[in-house]
Amino acid sequence: MNLLASLVDGLLIGFVYGIAAMGLTLIWGVMNVINLAHGPLIALGMFGVYLITTALGVNPYIALILVALVGLASGVLIYAVAIQRVINAPHLSTLLATFAINMIIIGLGTKVFSTSPYTIDFSLGSISIGPITILGTRLVAALAAVIVTGSLYLFLYRTRPGKYVRAVANNRAAAELMGIPSSRILALSFGIGTLLAATAGGLIATFFPFTILAGGAYELKSFVIGVLGGLGNPLGALAGGLVLGMLEGVIPAFLPNTWVPVLEFLLFVLILLVRPSGLFGAKR
Amino acid sequence: MPILEVREVASGYGDVQILWNASMVLEPGRMTCLVGANGVGKTTLLRTVMGQLKPMSGSIWFEGRDVSRVPAYTKAALGLVLVPEGRQLFTDMTVLENLEMGASNPHARPALKRNLARVFEMFPRLHERMHQKSGTLSGGEQQMVAVARGLMADPKVLMIDELSLGLSPVLTVQLFQNLKQLKQTGLTILLVEQNVQMALAVSDYGYVLAQGRTELEGPSRQLASDHHVRSAYLGL
Numbered sequence: 282m283n284l285l286a287s288l289v290d291g292l293l294i295g296f297v298y299g300i301a302a303m304g305l306t307l308i309w310g311v312m313n314v315i316n317l318a319h320g321p322l323i324a325l326g327m328f329g330v331y332l333i334t335t336a337l338g339v340n341p342y343i344a345l346i347l348v349a350l351v352g353l354a355s356g357v358l359i360y361a362v363a364i365q366r367v368i369n370a371p372h373l374s375t376l377l378a379t380f381a382i383n384m385i386i387i388g389l390g391t392k393v394f395s396t397s398p399y400t401i402d403f404s405l406g407s408i409s410i411g412p413i414t415i416l417g418t419r420l421v422a423a424l425a426a427v428i429v430t431g432s433l434y435l436f437l438y439r440t441r442p443g444k445y446v447r448a449v450a451n452n453r454a455a456a457e458l459m460g461i462p463s464s465r466i467l468a469l470s471f472g473i474g475t476l477l478a479a480t481a482g483g484l485i486a487t488f489f490p491f492t493i494l495a496g497g498a499y500e501l502k503s504f505v506i507g508v509l510g511g512l513g514n515p516l517g518a519l520a521g522g523l524v525l526g527m528l529e530g531v532i533p534a535f536l537p538n539t540w541v542p543v544l545e546f547l548l549f550v551l552i553l554l555v556r557p558s559g560l561f562g563a564k565r
Numbered sequence: 566m567p568i569l570e571v572r573e574v575a576s577g578y579g580d581v582q583i584l585w586n587a588s589m590v591l592e593p594g595r596m597t598c599l600v601g602a603n604g605v606g607k608t609t610l611l612r613t614v615m616g617q618l619k620p621m622s623g624s625i626w627f628e629g630r631d632v633s634r635v636p637a638y639t640k641a642a643l644g645l646v647l648v649p650e651g652r653q654l655f656t657d658m659t660v661l662e663n664l665e666m667g668a669s670n671p672h673a674r675p676a677l678k679r680n681l682a683r684v685f686e687m688f689p690r691l692h693e694r695m696h697q698k699s700g701t702l703s704g705g706e707q708q709m710v711a712v713a714r715g716l717m718a719d720p721k722v723l724m725i726d727e728l729s730l731g732l733s734p735v736l737t738v739q740l741f742q743n744l745k746q747l748k749q750t751g752l753t754i755l756l757v758e759q760n761v762q763m764a765l766a767v768s769d770y771g772y773v774l775a776q777g778r779t780e781l782e783g784p785s786r787q788l789a790s791d792h793h794v795r796s797a798y799l800g801l
Binding site: 444445447450451452454455457458459460461462463 | 636641654666671
Protein backbone atom coordinates (compact mmCIF):
# COMPACT_ATOMS: atom_id res chain seq x y z
CA MET A 282 0.00 0.00 0.00
CA ASN A 283 2.98 2.21 0.63
CA LEU A 284 3.93 1.58 -2.97
CA LEU A 285 0.56 2.81 -4.20
CA ALA A 286 0.98 6.01 -2.21
CA SER A 287 4.44 6.68 -3.69
CA LEU A 288 3.12 5.91 -7.14
CA VAL A 289 0.37 8.53 -6.78
CA ASP A 290 2.86 11.02 -5.36
CA GLY A 291 5.22 10.41 -8.26
CA LEU A 292 2.43 10.77 -10.81
CA LEU A 293 1.33 14.10 -9.37
CA ILE A 294 4.87 15.47 -9.56
CA GLY A 295 5.16 13.96 -13.02
CA PHE A 296 2.56 16.45 -14.29
CA VAL A 297 4.79 19.30 -13.17
CA TYR A 298 7.89 17.68 -14.72
CA GLY A 299 5.78 17.48 -17.85
CA ILE A 300 5.27 21.23 -18.17
CA ALA A 301 8.93 21.90 -17.38
CA ALA A 302 9.90 19.56 -20.21
CA MET A 303 7.26 21.13 -22.47
CA GLY A 304 9.11 24.44 -22.22
CA LEU A 305 12.38 22.84 -23.29
CA THR A 306 10.85 20.79 -26.07
CA LEU A 307 8.76 23.67 -27.46
CA ILE A 308 11.85 25.84 -27.90
CA TRP A 309 13.72 22.97 -29.52
CA GLY A 310 10.77 22.12 -31.77
CA VAL A 311 10.19 25.68 -32.98
CA MET A 312 13.73 27.00 -33.37
CA ASN A 313 16.13 24.06 -32.93
CA VAL A 314 17.75 25.70 -29.93
CA ILE A 315 18.80 23.63 -26.93
CA ASN A 316 18.10 25.98 -24.06
CA LEU A 317 20.82 25.51 -21.45
CA ALA A 318 19.28 28.30 -19.39
CA HIS A 319 16.22 26.13 -18.81
CA GLY A 320 17.25 25.04 -15.29
CA PRO A 321 18.10 28.51 -13.96
CA LEU A 322 14.81 29.79 -15.41
CA ILE A 323 13.01 27.08 -13.44
CA ALA A 324 14.92 28.23 -10.32
CA LEU A 325 13.97 31.85 -11.02
CA GLY A 326 10.33 30.73 -11.12
CA MET A 327 10.81 29.24 -7.65
CA PHE A 328 12.38 32.40 -6.27
CA GLY A 329 9.83 34.56 -8.06
CA VAL A 330 6.96 32.86 -6.25
CA TYR A 331 8.93 32.97 -2.99
CA LEU A 332 9.67 36.69 -3.23
CA ILE A 333 6.17 37.76 -4.22
CA THR A 334 4.58 35.54 -1.58
CA THR A 335 6.79 36.73 1.25
CA ALA A 336 7.02 40.38 0.21
CA LEU A 337 3.35 40.94 -0.58
CA GLY A 338 1.90 38.23 1.61
CA VAL A 339 -0.26 36.96 -1.26
CA ASN A 340 -1.29 33.40 -2.00
CA PRO A 341 1.48 31.54 -3.93
CA TYR A 342 -0.91 30.73 -6.78
CA ILE A 343 -1.56 34.42 -7.36
CA ALA A 344 2.20 34.94 -7.24
CA LEU A 345 2.50 32.14 -9.80
CA ILE A 346 0.33 34.00 -12.31
CA LEU A 347 2.60 37.02 -11.99
CA VAL A 348 5.67 34.83 -12.32
CA ALA A 349 4.26 33.28 -15.49
CA LEU A 350 3.72 36.71 -17.05
CA VAL A 351 7.17 37.92 -16.04
CA GLY A 352 8.55 34.64 -17.41
CA LEU A 353 6.90 35.29 -20.78
CA ALA A 354 8.33 38.80 -20.93
CA SER A 355 11.81 37.68 -19.83
CA GLY A 356 11.86 34.96 -22.45
CA VAL A 357 11.04 37.46 -25.20
CA LEU A 358 13.78 39.72 -23.86
CA ILE A 359 16.36 36.91 -23.66
CA TYR A 360 15.56 35.98 -27.23
CA ALA A 361 15.94 39.55 -28.45
CA VAL A 362 19.19 40.17 -26.58
CA ALA A 363 21.03 36.87 -26.76
CA ILE A 364 19.55 34.50 -29.29
CA GLN A 365 18.21 36.41 -32.26
CA ARG A 366 21.67 37.35 -33.51
CA VAL A 367 22.89 33.75 -33.50
CA ILE A 368 19.68 31.98 -34.49
CA ASN A 369 20.95 31.18 -38.00
CA ALA A 370 24.49 30.37 -36.86
CA PRO A 371 25.60 26.76 -36.23
CA HIS A 372 24.09 24.99 -33.19
CA LEU A 373 27.18 25.60 -31.07
CA SER A 374 26.52 29.36 -31.10
CA THR A 375 22.99 29.09 -29.71
CA LEU A 376 24.19 26.51 -27.22
CA LEU A 377 26.85 28.92 -25.97
CA ALA A 378 24.42 31.84 -25.95
CA THR A 379 21.97 29.99 -23.71
CA PHE A 380 24.88 28.70 -21.59
CA ALA A 381 25.93 32.32 -21.07
CA ILE A 382 22.41 33.17 -19.86
CA ASN A 383 22.62 30.14 -17.57
CA MET A 384 25.90 31.40 -16.04
CA ILE A 385 24.61 34.96 -15.64
CA ILE A 386 21.46 33.84 -13.80
CA ILE A 387 23.36 31.44 -11.55
CA GLY A 388 26.07 34.01 -10.80
CA LEU A 389 23.66 36.80 -9.94
CA GLY A 390 21.33 34.39 -8.13
CA THR A 391 24.13 33.07 -5.95
CA LYS A 392 25.17 36.61 -5.07
CA VAL A 393 21.63 37.59 -4.10
CA PHE A 394 20.21 34.40 -2.57
CA SER A 395 23.41 32.45 -1.73
CA THR A 396 23.11 28.73 -2.40
CA SER A 397 21.29 27.86 0.82
CA PRO A 398 17.84 26.35 0.63
CA TYR A 399 14.61 28.33 0.83
CA THR A 400 11.08 27.16 1.51
CA ILE A 401 7.70 28.73 1.03
CA ASP A 402 5.68 28.51 4.21
CA PHE A 403 2.40 27.38 2.78
CA SER A 404 0.13 24.40 3.17
CA LEU A 405 -3.18 23.24 1.78
CA GLY A 406 -3.41 20.32 4.20
CA SER A 407 -3.91 16.88 2.77
CA ILE A 408 -6.68 14.54 1.80
CA SER A 409 -6.83 10.85 2.52
CA ILE A 410 -8.42 8.34 0.21
CA GLY A 411 -8.24 4.94 1.86
CA PRO A 412 -4.57 4.25 2.58
CA ILE A 413 -3.33 7.10 0.35
CA THR A 414 -2.62 10.57 1.67
CA ILE A 415 -2.23 13.30 -0.91
CA LEU A 416 -0.71 16.69 -0.14
CA GLY A 417 -3.04 19.47 -1.24
CA THR A 418 -0.22 21.46 -2.83
CA ARG A 419 0.78 18.53 -5.02
CA LEU A 420 -2.77 17.93 -6.14
CA VAL A 421 -3.21 21.59 -7.07
CA ALA A 422 0.16 21.56 -8.87
CA ALA A 423 -0.94 18.58 -10.97
CA LEU A 424 -4.26 20.27 -11.78
CA ALA A 425 -2.45 23.48 -12.69
CA ALA A 426 -0.14 21.51 -14.98
CA VAL A 427 -3.14 19.99 -16.74
CA ILE A 428 -4.68 23.44 -17.20
CA VAL A 429 -1.39 24.81 -18.55
CA THR A 430 -1.09 21.92 -21.01
CA GLY A 431 -4.68 22.39 -22.16
CA SER A 432 -4.14 26.10 -22.61
CA LEU A 433 -0.97 25.50 -24.60
CA TYR A 434 -2.89 23.20 -26.93
CA LEU A 435 -5.74 25.64 -27.36
CA PHE A 436 -3.19 28.33 -28.09
CA LEU A 437 -1.24 26.27 -30.65
CA TYR A 438 -4.24 24.80 -32.47
CA ARG A 439 -7.05 27.33 -32.08
CA THR A 440 -5.49 30.79 -32.16
CA ARG A 441 -3.86 32.68 -34.99
CA PRO A 442 -0.55 33.41 -33.20
CA GLY A 443 -0.45 29.76 -32.08
CA LYS A 444 -0.84 28.58 -35.65
CA TYR A 445 1.93 30.98 -36.64
CA VAL A 446 4.16 29.30 -34.06
CA ARG A 447 3.43 25.91 -35.65
CA ALA A 448 3.92 27.28 -39.16
CA VAL A 449 7.30 28.81 -38.25
CA ALA A 450 8.31 25.55 -36.54
CA ASN A 451 7.31 23.62 -39.63
CA ASN A 452 8.87 25.82 -42.34
CA ARG A 453 10.31 29.18 -41.38
CA ALA A 454 11.11 30.34 -44.93
CA ALA A 455 7.61 29.55 -46.19
CA ALA A 456 6.08 31.31 -43.18
CA GLU A 457 8.02 34.46 -44.08
CA LEU A 458 6.79 34.25 -47.67
CA MET A 459 3.22 34.16 -46.35
CA GLY A 460 3.79 37.37 -44.43
CA ILE A 461 4.43 35.88 -40.98
CA PRO A 462 7.09 37.91 -39.12
CA SER A 463 9.15 34.89 -38.09
CA SER A 464 11.56 36.61 -35.71
CA ARG A 465 8.63 37.95 -33.65
CA ILE A 466 7.13 34.46 -33.58
CA LEU A 467 10.45 32.96 -32.47
CA ALA A 468 10.67 35.54 -29.67
CA LEU A 469 7.11 34.65 -28.61
CA SER A 470 7.97 30.95 -28.63
CA PHE A 471 11.02 31.51 -26.46
CA GLY A 472 8.79 33.53 -24.15
CA ILE A 473 6.30 30.68 -23.88
CA GLY A 474 9.09 28.17 -23.23
CA THR A 475 10.37 30.40 -20.44
CA LEU A 476 6.85 30.85 -19.07
CA LEU A 477 6.51 27.06 -18.86
CA ALA A 478 9.87 26.69 -17.10
CA ALA A 479 9.08 29.44 -14.57
CA THR A 480 5.60 28.05 -13.92
CA ALA A 481 6.95 24.56 -13.31
CA GLY A 482 9.52 26.02 -10.92
CA GLY A 483 6.87 28.03 -9.08
CA LEU A 484 4.67 24.96 -8.64
CA ILE A 485 7.56 22.84 -7.36
CA ALA A 486 8.45 25.57 -4.86
CA THR A 487 5.05 25.18 -3.19
CA PHE A 488 6.05 21.75 -1.86
CA PHE A 489 9.84 21.28 -2.11
CA PRO A 490 12.68 23.35 -0.66
CA PHE A 491 14.88 24.92 -3.32
CA THR A 492 18.16 26.73 -3.99
CA ILE A 493 19.29 28.84 -6.91
CA LEU A 494 21.00 25.70 -8.25
CA ALA A 495 17.88 23.53 -7.91
CA GLY A 496 16.89 24.05 -11.55
CA GLY A 497 19.77 21.93 -12.84
CA ALA A 498 18.20 18.67 -11.74
CA TYR A 499 14.90 19.60 -13.37
CA GLU A 500 16.67 20.64 -16.54
CA LEU A 501 18.25 17.20 -16.79
CA LYS A 502 14.88 15.58 -16.09
CA SER A 503 13.42 17.75 -18.84
CA PHE A 504 15.97 16.37 -21.29
CA VAL A 505 15.13 12.79 -20.33
CA ILE A 506 11.40 13.54 -20.57
CA GLY A 507 11.81 15.40 -23.85
CA VAL A 508 13.58 12.45 -25.43
CA LEU A 509 11.12 10.03 -23.85
CA GLY A 510 8.13 11.90 -25.23
CA GLY A 511 9.73 12.83 -28.54
CA LEU A 512 11.55 16.17 -28.83
CA GLY A 513 9.29 18.90 -30.16
CA ASN A 514 6.11 17.14 -29.07
CA PRO A 515 4.43 18.96 -26.11
CA LEU A 516 1.82 16.29 -25.35
CA GLY A 517 4.58 13.67 -25.45
CA ALA A 518 6.40 15.78 -22.86
CA LEU A 519 3.46 15.53 -20.49
CA ALA A 520 3.26 11.77 -20.98
CA GLY A 521 7.03 11.50 -20.52
CA GLY A 522 6.76 13.54 -17.33
CA LEU A 523 4.21 11.10 -15.95
CA VAL A 524 6.44 8.13 -16.79
CA LEU A 525 9.41 9.75 -15.05
CA GLY A 526 7.37 10.84 -12.04
CA MET A 527 6.03 7.33 -11.66
CA LEU A 528 9.53 5.84 -11.80
CA GLU A 529 10.68 8.27 -9.13
CA GLY A 530 7.78 7.22 -6.96
CA VAL A 531 8.32 3.51 -7.38
CA ILE A 532 12.10 3.03 -7.58
CA PRO A 533 12.81 4.05 -3.93
CA ALA A 534 10.50 1.29 -2.77
CA PHE A 535 12.98 -1.29 -4.08
CA LEU A 536 16.35 0.45 -4.21
CA PRO A 537 18.16 3.21 -2.32
CA ASN A 538 17.18 6.71 -3.43
CA THR A 539 20.57 7.30 -5.05
CA TRP A 540 19.61 4.82 -7.75
CA VAL A 541 16.87 7.07 -9.11
CA PRO A 542 19.06 9.24 -11.38
CA VAL A 543 21.10 6.20 -12.44
CA LEU A 544 18.00 4.39 -13.66
CA GLU A 545 16.56 7.56 -15.20
CA PHE A 546 19.62 8.11 -17.34
CA LEU A 547 19.85 4.44 -18.16
CA LEU A 548 16.34 4.83 -19.56
CA PHE A 549 17.50 7.94 -21.44
CA VAL A 550 20.32 6.00 -23.12
CA LEU A 551 18.02 3.07 -23.86
CA ILE A 552 15.43 5.29 -25.53
CA LEU A 553 18.12 6.97 -27.61
CA LEU A 554 19.40 3.56 -28.70
CA VAL A 555 16.11 1.81 -29.34
CA ARG A 556 13.64 4.52 -30.22
CA PRO A 557 15.37 7.87 -30.80
CA SER A 558 12.16 9.55 -31.94
CA GLY A 559 10.71 8.98 -28.47
CA LEU A 560 7.86 6.81 -27.26
CA PHE A 561 5.28 9.22 -28.61
CA GLY A 562 6.92 10.37 -31.85
CA ALA A 563 9.06 13.44 -32.44
CA LYS A 564 8.71 16.34 -34.75
CA ARG A 565 10.65 15.41 -37.86
CA MET B 566 3.16 51.78 -65.64
CA PRO B 567 4.67 48.34 -64.97
CA ILE B 568 3.56 46.71 -61.73
CA LEU B 569 6.92 45.04 -61.07
CA GLU B 570 10.26 46.03 -62.44
CA VAL B 571 13.64 44.39 -61.93
CA ARG B 572 16.47 46.75 -62.86
CA GLU B 573 19.93 45.34 -63.56
CA VAL B 574 19.95 43.12 -60.52
CA ALA B 575 23.02 41.19 -59.39
CA SER B 576 22.60 38.65 -56.61
CA GLY B 577 23.78 35.38 -55.12
CA TYR B 578 24.57 33.52 -51.95
CA GLY B 579 27.41 34.91 -49.83
CA ASP B 580 30.48 35.05 -52.05
CA VAL B 581 28.87 33.03 -54.81
CA GLN B 582 27.39 35.38 -57.35
CA ILE B 583 24.75 33.81 -59.55
CA LEU B 584 22.94 36.71 -61.18
CA TRP B 585 25.03 39.30 -63.00
CA ASN B 586 22.53 41.48 -64.74
CA ALA B 587 18.85 40.63 -64.72
CA SER B 588 16.20 43.09 -65.86
CA MET B 589 12.53 42.42 -66.28
CA VAL B 590 9.29 44.36 -66.57
CA LEU B 591 5.90 42.94 -65.62
CA GLU B 592 2.92 44.71 -67.10
CA PRO B 593 -0.27 44.44 -65.02
CA GLY B 594 -2.73 41.74 -66.05
CA ARG B 595 -0.19 39.98 -68.22
CA MET B 596 1.25 36.50 -67.85
CA THR B 597 5.01 36.69 -68.18
CA CYS B 598 7.36 33.76 -68.20
CA LEU B 599 11.00 33.47 -67.30
CA VAL B 600 12.72 30.52 -68.89
CA GLY B 601 16.24 29.18 -69.05
CA ALA B 602 18.27 26.08 -68.41
CA ASN B 603 18.81 24.54 -65.01
CA GLY B 604 21.06 26.57 -62.73
CA VAL B 605 21.07 29.88 -64.63
CA GLY B 606 19.62 31.76 -61.65
CA LYS B 607 15.84 31.72 -62.10
CA THR B 608 15.13 30.80 -58.50
CA THR B 609 17.83 33.22 -57.29
CA LEU B 610 16.07 36.01 -59.14
CA LEU B 611 12.73 35.16 -57.51
CA ARG B 612 14.31 34.96 -54.06
CA THR B 613 15.90 38.35 -54.62
CA VAL B 614 12.63 39.88 -55.78
CA MET B 615 10.92 38.52 -52.63
CA GLY B 616 13.64 39.81 -50.31
CA GLN B 617 14.94 36.42 -49.19
CA LEU B 618 18.22 37.49 -50.78
CA LYS B 619 19.47 41.06 -50.86
CA PRO B 620 20.53 42.37 -54.28
CA MET B 621 24.27 43.06 -54.57
CA SER B 622 23.42 45.82 -57.00
CA GLY B 623 20.43 46.98 -59.01
CA SER B 624 16.93 47.54 -57.71
CA ILE B 625 13.42 46.13 -57.59
CA TRP B 626 10.37 48.33 -58.03
CA PHE B 627 6.83 47.38 -57.13
CA GLU B 628 3.96 49.73 -58.04
CA GLY B 629 6.40 52.58 -58.50
CA ARG B 630 8.15 52.06 -55.16
CA ASP B 631 11.68 50.85 -54.53
CA VAL B 632 11.27 47.61 -52.58
CA SER B 633 14.84 46.30 -52.95
CA ARG B 634 15.43 46.24 -49.19
CA VAL B 635 11.91 45.35 -48.01
CA PRO B 636 12.02 42.05 -46.06
CA ALA B 637 10.15 39.00 -47.38
CA TYR B 638 7.41 38.98 -44.75
CA THR B 639 6.21 42.46 -45.64
CA LYS B 640 6.21 41.78 -49.41
CA ALA B 641 3.14 39.56 -49.07
CA ALA B 642 1.18 42.43 -47.50
CA LEU B 643 2.10 44.61 -50.49
CA GLY B 644 0.57 42.00 -52.81
CA LEU B 645 3.77 40.40 -54.08
CA VAL B 646 3.50 36.66 -53.49
CA LEU B 647 5.75 33.73 -54.36
CA VAL B 648 4.75 30.09 -54.69
CA PRO B 649 8.18 28.66 -53.96
CA GLU B 650 10.01 25.86 -55.69
CA GLY B 651 9.39 22.48 -54.07
CA ARG B 652 6.04 23.73 -52.65
CA GLN B 653 7.35 24.36 -49.14
CA LEU B 654 4.04 23.48 -47.50
CA PHE B 655 3.46 23.39 -43.77
CA THR B 656 3.45 19.61 -43.94
CA ASP B 657 2.43 19.05 -40.29
CA MET B 658 -0.62 21.28 -40.71
CA THR B 659 -3.92 20.55 -42.42
CA VAL B 660 -4.81 21.81 -45.88
CA LEU B 661 -7.20 24.33 -44.33
CA GLU B 662 -4.52 25.58 -41.93
CA ASN B 663 -2.07 25.96 -44.82
CA LEU B 664 -4.63 28.10 -46.61
CA GLU B 665 -5.24 30.14 -43.45
CA MET B 666 -1.50 30.73 -43.16
CA GLY B 667 -1.55 31.98 -46.75
CA ALA B 668 -3.89 34.73 -45.57
CA SER B 669 -1.53 35.84 -42.79
CA ASN B 670 -0.79 39.28 -44.11
CA PRO B 671 -3.05 42.04 -42.74
CA HIS B 672 -4.24 42.94 -46.23
CA ALA B 673 -5.53 39.41 -46.96
CA ARG B 674 -7.00 38.59 -43.54
CA PRO B 675 -10.38 40.32 -43.97
CA ALA B 676 -10.85 38.57 -47.33
CA LEU B 677 -10.18 35.09 -45.93
CA LYS B 678 -13.70 33.68 -46.37
CA ARG B 679 -14.13 35.02 -49.88
CA ASN B 680 -10.71 33.79 -51.00
CA LEU B 681 -11.28 30.41 -49.40
CA ALA B 682 -14.49 29.98 -51.38
CA ARG B 683 -12.63 31.04 -54.50
CA VAL B 684 -9.78 28.55 -54.16
CA PHE B 685 -12.12 25.70 -53.22
CA GLU B 686 -14.11 26.43 -56.35
CA MET B 687 -10.92 26.30 -58.40
CA PHE B 688 -9.57 23.18 -56.63
CA PRO B 689 -12.57 21.12 -55.41
CA ARG B 690 -10.13 18.36 -54.44
CA LEU B 691 -8.71 20.57 -51.71
CA HIS B 692 -12.16 21.09 -50.28
CA GLU B 693 -12.54 17.33 -49.93
CA ARG B 694 -9.13 17.07 -48.28
CA MET B 695 -9.23 20.21 -46.16
CA HIS B 696 -8.80 18.48 -42.81
CA GLN B 697 -6.01 16.20 -44.00
CA LYS B 698 -2.38 16.97 -43.15
CA SER B 699 -0.85 18.52 -46.25
CA GLY B 700 2.25 16.31 -45.98
CA THR B 701 0.12 13.23 -46.65
CA LEU B 702 -1.25 14.48 -50.00
CA SER B 703 -0.04 13.38 -53.44
CA GLY B 704 2.48 15.57 -55.27
CA GLY B 705 -0.18 17.07 -57.53
CA GLU B 706 -2.49 17.86 -54.63
CA GLN B 707 0.41 19.44 -52.76
CA GLN B 708 1.11 21.69 -55.74
CA MET B 709 -2.57 22.71 -55.71
CA VAL B 710 -2.23 23.60 -52.01
CA ALA B 711 0.89 25.63 -52.79
CA VAL B 712 -0.87 27.64 -55.51
CA ALA B 713 -4.05 27.98 -53.44
CA ARG B 714 -2.05 29.15 -50.42
CA GLY B 715 -0.43 31.80 -52.62
CA LEU B 716 -3.85 32.95 -53.83
CA MET B 717 -5.07 33.22 -50.23
CA ALA B 718 -2.55 36.04 -49.79
CA ASP B 719 -4.73 38.06 -52.18
CA PRO B 720 -1.80 38.83 -54.50
CA LYS B 721 -1.50 41.52 -57.12
CA VAL B 722 1.47 39.67 -58.59
CA LEU B 723 1.70 35.91 -58.23
CA MET B 724 5.10 34.39 -58.99
CA ILE B 725 5.27 30.63 -59.40
CA ASP B 726 8.56 28.74 -59.35
CA GLU B 727 8.42 25.47 -61.31
CA LEU B 728 4.70 24.80 -61.31
CA SER B 729 5.07 21.71 -63.49
CA LEU B 730 7.97 20.03 -61.67
CA GLY B 731 7.12 16.42 -60.86
CA LEU B 732 3.52 16.67 -62.04
CA SER B 733 1.77 14.46 -64.59
CA PRO B 734 1.16 16.05 -68.02
CA VAL B 735 -2.60 15.97 -67.44
CA LEU B 736 -2.36 17.80 -64.15
CA THR B 737 0.17 20.26 -65.58
CA VAL B 738 -2.26 21.21 -68.35
CA GLN B 739 -5.05 21.57 -65.81
CA LEU B 740 -3.00 23.87 -63.56
CA PHE B 741 -1.96 26.02 -66.50
CA GLN B 742 -5.66 26.31 -67.40
CA ASN B 743 -6.32 27.49 -63.83
CA LEU B 744 -3.64 30.14 -64.25
CA LYS B 745 -5.26 31.35 -67.46
CA GLN B 746 -8.55 31.74 -65.56
CA LEU B 747 -6.74 33.72 -62.89
CA LYS B 748 -5.28 36.00 -65.54
CA GLN B 749 -8.81 36.70 -66.74
CA THR B 750 -9.57 38.10 -63.29
CA GLY B 751 -6.78 40.64 -63.72
CA LEU B 752 -4.01 38.91 -61.77
CA THR B 753 -0.46 39.54 -62.95
CA ILE B 754 1.47 36.28 -63.15
CA LEU B 755 5.15 35.45 -63.45
CA LEU B 756 5.86 31.86 -64.40
CA VAL B 757 9.31 30.47 -63.90
CA GLU B 758 9.61 27.22 -65.76
CA GLN B 759 11.91 24.57 -67.06
CA ASN B 760 9.05 23.33 -69.19
CA VAL B 761 9.83 25.95 -71.83
CA GLN B 762 7.37 24.88 -74.49
CA MET B 763 4.45 24.89 -72.10
CA ALA B 764 5.46 28.18 -70.51
CA LEU B 765 5.79 29.96 -73.86
CA ALA B 766 2.48 28.48 -75.04
CA VAL B 767 0.41 29.88 -72.16
CA SER B 768 2.19 33.19 -71.44
CA ASP B 769 2.00 36.54 -73.22
CA TYR B 770 5.57 37.68 -72.85
CA GLY B 771 8.81 35.91 -72.11
CA TYR B 772 12.32 36.46 -70.83
CA VAL B 773 15.24 34.13 -71.40
CA LEU B 774 17.81 33.94 -68.63
CA ALA B 775 21.27 32.62 -69.53
CA GLN B 776 24.44 32.71 -67.45
CA GLY B 777 22.93 35.07 -64.91
CA ARG B 778 21.74 37.60 -67.47
CA THR B 779 18.38 38.26 -69.08
CA GLU B 780 19.64 37.76 -72.61
CA LEU B 781 16.46 37.96 -74.61
CA GLU B 782 12.86 39.04 -74.34
CA GLY B 783 9.83 39.25 -76.53
CA PRO B 784 6.25 38.15 -77.04
CA SER B 785 6.09 34.47 -76.13
CA ARG B 786 4.79 33.40 -79.51
CA GLN B 787 7.70 35.11 -81.21
CA LEU B 788 10.28 33.54 -78.87
CA ALA B 789 8.74 30.14 -79.40
CA SER B 790 8.96 30.35 -83.18
CA ASP B 791 12.40 31.96 -83.50
CA HIS B 792 14.84 29.34 -84.76
CA HIS B 793 17.92 30.93 -83.22
CA VAL B 794 16.25 31.31 -79.82
CA ARG B 795 15.02 27.76 -79.89
CA SER B 796 18.38 26.21 -80.59
CA ALA B 797 20.69 28.60 -78.73
CA TYR B 798 18.79 29.10 -75.51
CA LEU B 799 15.91 26.75 -75.19
CA GLY B 800 17.39 23.47 -76.33
CA LEU B 801 14.35 22.75 -78.51
